[in-house]
Amino acid sequence: MEVCYQLPVLPLDRPVPQHVLSRRGAISFSSSSALFGCPNPRQLSPRRGAISYDSSDQTALYIRMLANSEIEVSVSARNVRRLLSFQRYLRSSRFFRGITVPNSSNILDDDYNGQAKCMLEKVGNWNFDIFLFDRLTNGNSLVSLTFHLFNLHGLIEHFQLDTMKLRRFLVMVQEDYHSQNPYHNAVHAADVTQAMHCYLKEPKLSESLTPWDVLLSLIAAATHDLDHPGVNQPFLIKTNHYLATLYKNTSVLENHHWRSAVGLLRESGLFAHMSLENRQLMESQIGDLILATDISQQNEYLSMFRSHLDRGDLCLENANHRHFILQMALKCADICNPCRTWELSKQWSEKVTEEFFHQGDIEKKYHLGVSPLCDRQTETIANIQIGFMTYLVEPLFGEWARFSNTRLSQTMLGHLGLNKASWKGVQREQSGSADDVDPTFEEMDSDILPQEPRLS
């Protein structure tokens, strides 16, 4: 079965979110299964203009891009699938084929079992175990946690949100993460959202943030990696993926996460009762937050942050300054894994390395050139983690602690130091030397051209 959908004419000056396209008759984007299921990843995107599914068996689904001339689709199939994102299409197709998927996303507050409920009472603790919470909620950690936080922060009441629409929105968000990704899945999104909540509670922030700021922060955290394909930007660029072309090889993934989030916001109608002006402002500001998570832009944000701290001119009564701090907070939340306890941090390290190596395996198989950090023959978890901590995490959290010198910041730096020492111990056992620091992250940073400081 091969089904294709034509992309409509884009009426906006910016690329339209895939989910918005799906409302108009186009279906959305590639996935990691798409990338890895195709006989040759280079064949994924030779042309633009349509995306197709090919299901040669019940488990292997992949997407290929075809020329418009090849597009033929039955009306009935289109009727069913046009409204669905790729992730939801997978689920619905299983449903229509009578395959029961043991997954419940219709969890309600009353359905939490005792332990999950107990955990939510401590949702602001830095040692919150998101893996355990995900198991206790039957894989619904992102929905359960984010709904709880909306309630806890009084956002439902303040913005007069329809709880059914909110839940529907969160379920769509959770389902559009790829559960087959070892790292970039809904549990990572839930973990980042929980970390963001911890930062929002920090005195400097909680004293000055408005409900609007909190709302944007939680939505951005929950959606910041939406529909992540499980491969990085260089992979998308070298395989000529349509997203790389669409976003001109710049913050390709982050732009896609943002557009996907906007699509779901519009589709859910969660803020349909707000003015168009406010909804547009919300979409734009969520974009600023999500785009800040592009790790290749770290130097730019960090130098801006450092300059402000040196000058002591951050004024959180100023909305632009608050917004900048929320960008920094989301950046911290996104890469806070090494600042968690060793038990949690180690699991994240293993998961992200598994995803890197999976990409490397594909690159080797199709002679695409193995990306840095992705070669399982030459890299180790310890080397990757030590480089990551040295060049990215330590500088960022060092500045964050200057801004917010609290017990939480000290706790995070404490874990960071201990975890680095643990990985150095592992490295020593493996190589007999503890002085190897993978320079890849430093090289990545040095690729970034200096840019004028700006508040965005």
Ligand SMILES: [Zn+2]
């Ligand atoms: Zn992330």
